[in-house]
Each structure stands twice: as C-alpha cells, then as structure tokens.
Amino acid sequence: VKGLVEIINRETERVFIVGVQLKGQDAWCIDESLDELEELVGTAGGEVAGRGTQRLDKVNAATFIGPGKAREFAEQCAESGIDTVVFDEELTPAQGRNLEKVFECKILDRTSLILDIFSQRARTREGKLQVELAQLNHLLPRMTRFWTHLSRQKGGIGMRGGEGESQLEVDRRKVRERIDKIQRDLELVMRHRSVQRTGRKRNQWPLGSLVGYTN
Structure with a gap:
C-alpha cells in the first residue's frame, strides 16, 4: 500500500x-x-x-x-x-x-x-504483512471517496451484453484478493516462526524483546 x-x-x-x-x-x-x-x-x-x-x-x-x-x-x-x-x-x-x-x-x-508510520518502520516480512493487512482492512470501507470519480468500464469478452464492473468494484475485489493472499502468507510465516521458536526452546537459547512507540 x-x-x-x-x-x-x-x-x-x-x-x-x-x-x-x-x-x-x-x-x-x-x-x-x-x-x-x-x-x-x-x-x-x-x-x-x-x-x-x-x-x-x-x-x-x-x-x-x-x-x-x-x-x-x-x-x-x-x-x-x-x-x-x-x-x-x-x-x-x-x-x-x-x-x-x-x-x-x-x-x-x-x-x-499511525498505520502509515508503522508501514514505514516495519522491517520483518511478518511485520510488513501485518501492517499492509491492517491498512487494507482500514481502506476497504473507505474506498468510495477515492474511486467515485472513475467511470464504469465496458464489459469485455463474455460481457458484451452490457456494462461491466465499475472501477470501484474492480479495485475492491483486488483489495479483497490481496487481503486473502496476505492472510495466507501470514499463516506460512507464523508457521515457520513457530518451528524456529520450538528449535530455540530445544536448544535453550536466551530470548529478549524490545518495545517502542511510533515516534
């Protein structure tokens, strides 16, 4: 995003x-x-x-x-x-x-x-995916005001009988598809992280955490 x-x-x-x-x-x-x-x-x-x-x-x-x-x-x-x-x-x-x-x-x-700041600061793949997912979920119900100026597309092959999807409908569908893909990717990342965590526990490696704010 x-x-x-x-x-x-x-x-x-x-x-x-x-x-x-x-x-x-x-x-x-x-x-x-x-x-x-x-x-x-x-x-x-x-x-x-x-x-x-x-x-x-x-x-x-x-x-x-x-x-x-x-x-x-x-x-x-x-x-x-x-x-x-x-x-x-x-x-x-x-x-x-x-x-x-x-x-x-x-x-x-x-x-x-704040989501924009998180997007700029995210470094890990999981962090970037989580921020993008939050941005898209926040954007989806608000897309009307960004896309209302676009005209309707004419139907293509198999849709010549009338007008096709509006650009807004197309973009909303693309956003939903992107949300679905991010959720699948996050599941894979979290599964991989779980395997790594299990390995660290098995080897008894010391763990630490850092917590910060947006600014």
Whole structure:
C-alpha cells in the first residue's frame, strides 16, 4: 500500500490538523493530543502548517465537526496551500467522503496516520504483512471517496451484453484478493516462526524483546 503521507514535488507535505473538544473535556487535553498528533505527522514525513479545534456537545454524523466550521477550515486550508487534513479521531467512511468534498484535498484520521508510520518502520516480512493487512482492512470501507470519480468500464469478452464492473468494484475485489493472499502468507510465516521458536526452546537459547512507540 502506498504511503498515506507522501512527498509532493520533493517538498514536505503541508498538513492541517483538527481536534474536537467534546462536552466535559478539558481544553488542555485537546492541546496535548494535537501536540502529539503534530509529532506523528512529522514522524510520517509531513509538516503541520496549521491547526483548528471546535467545541461540540457531540460529533456531527456527517462531517465530524460542524458543517460551518468545516467550510471555515477548508477556506483556511485553501489559502495556506494545505495538501492533507488529519483529524485527531477516527472518521467513519461517510465522514471522510463528505469532508473530502468540503476540503477538496486528502483527508486522514489518526488511525490512518499511525498505520502509515508503522508501514514505514516495519522491517520483518511478518511485520510488513501485518501492517499492509491492517491498512487494507482500514481502506476497504473507505474506498468510495477515492474511486467515485472513475467511470464504469465496458464489459469485455463474455460481457458484451452490457456494462461491466465499475472501477470501484474492480479495485475492491483486488483489495479483497490481496487481503486473502496476505492472510495466507501470514499463516506460512507464523508457521515457520513457530518451528524456529520450538528449535530455540530445544536448544535453550536466551530470548529478549524490545518495545517502542511510533515516534
């Protein structure tokens, strides 16, 4: 899966981050969370060029933040040459689709950003497969907003009676096929690792572990 935070024209991608202060939450909690999100953006290779927050009783089902605030932030992003907007919470597929229409740029949430960082940092075959699987499972229900601009394909041999699959349907099928293949590959890798673990136990080799965070 191609990295979600990309380098555009050899320049660092300009990012606008968005947070919401829900009823009962302290403002300093939102600021701290956005500070952490800014560090994650930097780790992924982007540069935060602006941030925005809104106080809400509850998130908007259609656009997460209020529609008026979304338009206000969209104008700021257009004036600042923003490439990507990252929300500090996980967005539903519908929210992401609606926000892309308002902002007219790439919309990510915290989950997508962290998965992208994991993808950059994965070194082992198993790790790379696990991250790609997580990315594809996260992407699949959100593909509508990336592929709606593509027209329907005409049917080929054996399908000349009418229109064939839409490009979206084709790409979804390809993603599902890739997910199935990754799952099969992971089973083989895990089986091989199990054999190696059994050998280490038999030889009584000392074991150690390292644990880290995304940034």
